[in-house]
Amino acid sequence: MLSEVSNSFWGFFKSDSKERSFRKSVEQIIGEKPGNPLLYQLAFRHTSASKETNIGGFRESNERLEYLGDSVLGMIVAEYLFKKYPFKDEGFLTEIRSRIVNRESLNVLARKIGLERLIEFDGQRVAHNRTSMYGDAMEALIGAIYLDKGFRFTKKFILKKLIANYFDLDTVIQTNTNYKSILLSWSQQEGKRVTFEIIQENGKHHHKEFVAQVSVDGEAVSKGGGWNKKKAEQEAARRACEALEIKS
Amino acid sequence: MLSEVSNSFWGFFKSDSKERSFRKSVEQIIGEKPGNPLLYQLAFRHTSASKETNIGGFRESNERLEYLGDSVLGMIVAEYLFKKYPFKDEGFLTEIRSRIVNRESLNVLARKIGLERLIEFDGQRVAHNRTSMYGDAMEALIGAIYLDKGFRFTKKFILKKLIANYFDLDTVIQTNTNYKSILLSWSQQEGKRVTFEIIQENGKHHHKEFVAQVSVDGEAVSKGGGWNKKKAEQEAARRACEALEIKS
Known part of the structure; x- marks a missing residue:
């Protein structure tokens, strides 16, 4: 009975095993079972693979989640730097933040945490090694985590899983790519x-x-x-x- | 004894009564007693009235809090619009957000909630009706509230005290100042x-x-x-x- 309910719910996905493996991948990345896997599906749906909805002309892709995630990421990194550097002025804080959250840096980060294989896109419409698709998906993932798990969890995810693992702040500050x-x-x-x-x-x-x-x-x-x-x-x-x- | 402690703590302020009245004003604006009034003092200290600290050349003003508050405000308004308009694309959301949080709009808002009389600035160095001083202080206040009271309180403050009271979203959307x-x-x-x-x-x-x-x-x-x-x-x-x- 339970499995029937679960089947009909998951009928959205192509197959049970595919869905299980997707959920497992998300869990590995965020460190907890996803509450609402559909949010993560959407986060990884590039606009080239967007789906038409029933609402007049509105196509669903990860762009809205990207907008949300961008602001969540920006805020959490802002607070982190604000507290880490109590005697640095806002020019410094703004500069270091932009080095962390710029598109290029997020593209690299997305590949490092393994988002690459989860992204759904139309290969005929995207030269996928040349776009900001990965960084966009990174931001969309943050938006999805925020909606699914709330502020505290998202903050921990960003600080512990992303910043602590992949950024050496001293290097970020010193490395001034010319x-x-x-x-x-x-x-x-x-x-x-x-x-x-x-x-x-x-x-x-x-x-x-x-x-x-x-x-x-x-x-x-x-x-x-x-x-x-x-x-x-x-x-x-x-x-x-x-x-x-x-x-x- | 308690009052002695409190006196020495508040020795920072010019006088007890001035300090009490400042705390009262902040309480009226944010809807709760400030936990750390010094944060709010800093939020209202315009850079023209910045104070030299003991840390080599670092001058304390509200600019760091403004940087923090800007990102908190941006994120909370982003989420609010994201949820309010589930079928609008990110271009729309970005546009409406910028109409709410742009400098001009924040300047007006700051005056409406009465920040004007709290701001500390050097009148000889600022033509105060011509600057973004009020909007900056508005953002800095949000940064101070966030540090003092946390995310949930700040979100409620922004959504209930600011957005609900001073913005009619339909009007914001329709009014396209030309x-x-x-x-x-x-x-x-x-x-x-x-x-x-x-x-x-x-x-x-x-x-x-x-x-x-x-x-x-x-x-x-x-x-x-x-x-x-x-x-x-x-x-x-x-x-x-x-x-x-x-x-x-």
Whole structure:
């Protein structure tokens, strides 16, 4: 009887064994049995594999969960850094947070914890080694965990399973990947002309924010902000590397 | 004896009665006695009134709390909208959130809940009706509440005291302040030439993001992003209005 109920519930999945193995995988990643496995299914459904719903034109994919997870992750990392560095200013905290939660870093993290094999996508519509699909799924997973298990569990997951295992904060702080030089050496190889320009300054005094723009052969490629010109250029260079798919 | 302890603890404040009245004000705003009033003091200390600490050059102001509060507010509003609009996509959720938590909206909110009279600033260093001081203090207050009272209390504070009291979501969604037209009518009054330009397109397909730039008399004033050209222009126009201090 119980198994019948469970069967009809799980009829959503293609097969019982597939479903069991999915639940097992999620459990291995988050460290506890999933309460609502459907949430995790959704977290791993890339938009290329989105499903039409009954609600006029609304297609279900992991994008909403990604939006939620992004904000949960950002907040928990913000608090963590706030408490870890009581005498560092908000510029430092913002910078270190962005090094932890940027798309590239989340892409790497997602592969490290094994999300790769769980993601559902349409291979014909995605060149899957070239997208932010993994990082997006990482954020969506955090959104799913938050809805399924609540704030405390999610905080523990992020701090113990992600940050403690995969980030050495001292290294994060010291390792200042020099995207500007990566970009410039790429430009020499490819025979392109790369230019940097500060195109905006917002705020006054120590509230100042700069925006730098990177152009390749005269065409704007990316922009990035920072609390000094150097940071802004680095951020713009990082985004240019991302946009142009330049590997470091 | 107790009062001695309490006196020495409160010696930090200029006077007992001033301190009592401060605690009362905080209690009125947050709906519960503050556990650690010093946190709230810090939340209301604008950077112009920042105090030097014993730790080499580090000046204490509300900026760190603002960083924390910003992320807490963003997350709680994200979850609220996520649950309230189950069939809206992340573009909609992001847009509505930014209408609620943008600097201008927080400035108004801060005045409405009475933060104005609590903020400590150096009037000679701030033209206080022209800054984002109130919105910053609003965020810093949220950071202080979070540290003092924890996640659940802060969530209730944001949803019941702020969102429910001061935002009519239907109106927020419908009221699409047309910053572009505000900017254009200003330009006619002032005899300036305002131009809009899409200077960047990121991503592909429905992940696209556009960046628009506003120039006044040929000089770039602001940029804004959005998931379509119109949104990007509106956001750029909103920031231009902010930067040029144009009132609607």
